[in-house]
Amino acid sequence: MxxxxxxxxxxxxxxxxxxxxxxxxxxxxxxxxxxxxxxxxxRMASSRVDGYLLDEGAETIAGAGYEATWELIRAVGVPPSEVPVVEPGFALWRRGRAHAHLGHPKGLLTGAGLSLRGRWAWLRFTAELATAWRGFDPDRPETAPSGDLTLRQYCDGSRGRQELLAAMLQPLSSHCFGWRPETSAVAPMVATLLSVGGAGARWMTYRDGMxxxxxxxxxxxxxxxxxxxxxxxxxxxxxxxxxxxxxxxxxxxxxxxxxxxxxxxxxxxxxxxxxxxxxxxxxxYTPMLKVACLLDRPLPSPTRSPSYAMSVPVGESRVCTGVILDHLKAEGRAPEGRGLVSVFASPWISPELLAEPDGRIVETLCTEAERFLPGLRAATVRTLVHRFPLGLPQxxxxxxxxxxxxxxxxxxxxxxxxxxxxxxxxxxxxxxxxxxxxxxxxxxxxxxxxxxxxxxxxxxxxxxxxxxxxxxxx
Incomplete structure (x- = not known):
């Protein structure tokens, strides 16, 4: 040869x-x-199954801080109309119910699942990013004022910071990145959030799949x-x-x-x-594991103010770290009158489940997710498991x-x-x-x-x- x-x-x-x-x-x-x-x-692959459009890995892009992505979008001629804004927001499950506006400035007013002390810690954290982190280059996370501190180490020292970790930073990082706060550094997360304008940024998706x-x-x-x-x-x-x-x-x-x-x-x-x-x-790397649930009807937003995603703190569940209601994320993800939900495995259980048969993964994750999205099991007509042993950088x-x-x-x-x-x-x-x-x-x-x-x-x-x-x- x-x-x-x-x-x-x-x-x-x-x-x-x-x-x-x-x-x-x-x-x-x-x-x-x-x-x-x-x-x-x-890890940006999508699949088309029975009229449903499944984003197997990445879910969204941002309107700001994604300059290199938008440069390519323009270069290949994807029109702006094919990259719609995701209008609903993120929610947090805490103390038995869903709270809207996780990570969004509106959450400072509504609470977003945080106590007054937690909201004060959030305000102080925001002020710290605007002062001590001023001039920080998100492309150089190794130069961050936090050095190599983990998320847990960074939030040690006050009860407010600990609540900020428990009810915002840990749920977001575990749901979005598959991280555990004791093994992942805070600098890459802050760099990512600062570059796009925070967790409440203007998120978008590709109409025809990621x-x-x-x-x-x-x-x-x-x-x-x-x-x-x-x-x-x-x-x-x-x-x-x-x-x-x-x-x-x-x-x-x-x-x-x-x-x-x-x-x-x-x-x-x-x-x-x-x-x-x-x-x-x-x-x-951390593994990422999720189940796509194809539904015979769309489930409603878990909050009165529309939310397409909901993160679940480890204090609430060590099995399910969050869900996405894909039919609320963008039109066309599910056939008319139907729904699509993605259930994400917690990083505390995903390494154990990764090699298990699809049936056990579905049973474990969807049974737990029923707590946060009542009616999920009854509405599900088919499931698909998406596994990424090398999901995202740790x-x-x-x-x-x-x-x-x-x-x-x-x-x-x-x-x-x-x-x-x-x-x-x-x-x-x-x-x-x-x-x-x-x-x-x-x-x-x-x-x-x-x-x-x-x-x-x-x-x-x-x-x-x-x-x-x-x-x-x-």
Whole structure:
């Protein structure tokens, strides 16, 4: 079997890999994307079942703080009308009932499940972000005033802070990121929230599914599906990159981007550079596990002020960390007169359930979710389980400590993309990382050797020109 030659190989057709490939192609490079699965999108994949539209991973994007995403949306011609605003808000289940306006400024007036002491702690936390965190760059969570403190450590010291953790920060981080407060740092969460304007930000979704952008990007690129890469190695003396595939095929590329979770990159590449290895090793992931419940009727909002999502604190349940009423999130997620609900496993139980049969997962999660959405079981006509063993970056303190050195490493023939690179557990983090990786690939080819990523480089919006003077899209 011969050796195929390519210019730039991108491993992974999730949104990070497709972002990198798009920017490299726009700069004049010949790019080929290799994807193990039979579809693009990765953790932004959607599926269509019996007239229902299921977002299997990511659920929304934000109107602010998602600049790299909106740049791609414009580039592929998705009209604004296809990215509608999610009008209902987030709710919190606490003390036997649902409370509207979780994380939204209106919650300071309505309570949002917090006592007066908790609301005062929320106000003080907001004031702290406006003063002590002033000038903080959300693209550099490792520079946060909180250092590598975990969410729990950050909230120690007062009963108000502890309530803020119990009734806001923990429910949001567990529901949205799969985090536990004793193992995840506060800096990445605050960076993510500050960048979009807070949990009460203007959230949006793709009318035709969260895989819309990935599909539109892939249409413009060369993507090989079902191509399982099992090994990646930099050749000596500038000989490029050797990629080995599960079917025995070998591809040699001038350069490569590994757009996969850090644990996968470590497993694929045996010769990870010493400058990169500590951060890759520290970039651990949390699993995400949810059940899609296809309903024969739409369930109502759990609160009088419409809420499409509801987070559940661990003090209320160690099984279900939250639910999303997808039929309230956007039109078209369920057929007319029907409903769709996603039930999320708590990070306290998801590692245990992940390898269990679908039947046990459904029974465990949906029985518990019935407490928070009465009538769920009776309305459910079909269920589907979506598992992501590598769900989202854990935001571990070790990753916060190691990230600065990772960003300052010299460029190499193999670069990396993924939400873990930005230490930002969101699709925007993945998109930004793809743009950053493209900038590093171009800088390496041009002989620059070093690209100060978050000090005016690709993460800040600029890409160096490709060799030969090709211009990049802006």
């Amino acid at each position: 011969g050796v195929d030659e390519v210019d730039v190989a991108v491993v992974g057709a999730g949104i990070a890999g497709l972002s990198a490939a798009h920017h490299l192609a726009a700069a004049g490079r010949e790019v080929r994307v290799f994807e193990d699965a039979d579809r693009v999108g990765g 895989d819309t952008l990935a599909r539109r990007l892939a249409e413009r690129l060369t993507v090989q599906l079902g191509a399982r890469v099992i090994g990646v190695r930099e050749e000596p003396a500038g000989g490029g990159v050797r990629l080995e595939f599960g079917d025995g095929r070998v591809v040699r590329a001038r350069q490569a981007v590994l757009a996969v979770p850090a644990p996968v990159a470590l497993a694929l590449q045996g010769d990870v550079a010493a400058e990169a290895r500590p951060y890759l090793a520290a970039s651990t 935001g571990a303190p070790a990753a916060v400590r190691e990230r600065a050195a990772f960003l300052d490493r010299p460029t190499r023939a193999v670069e990396y993309a993924g939400d873990w690179v930005m230490l930002r557990p969101s699709s925007e983090g993945a998109v930004r990382s793809g743009k950053l990786a493209a900038g590093r690939v171009l800088a390496h080819a041009a002989g620059a050797g070093l690209l100060p990523a978050a000090r005016g480089g690709a993460a800040a919006g600029g890409l160096p020109a490709a060799p030969g003077g090709a211009e990049t899209a802006r």
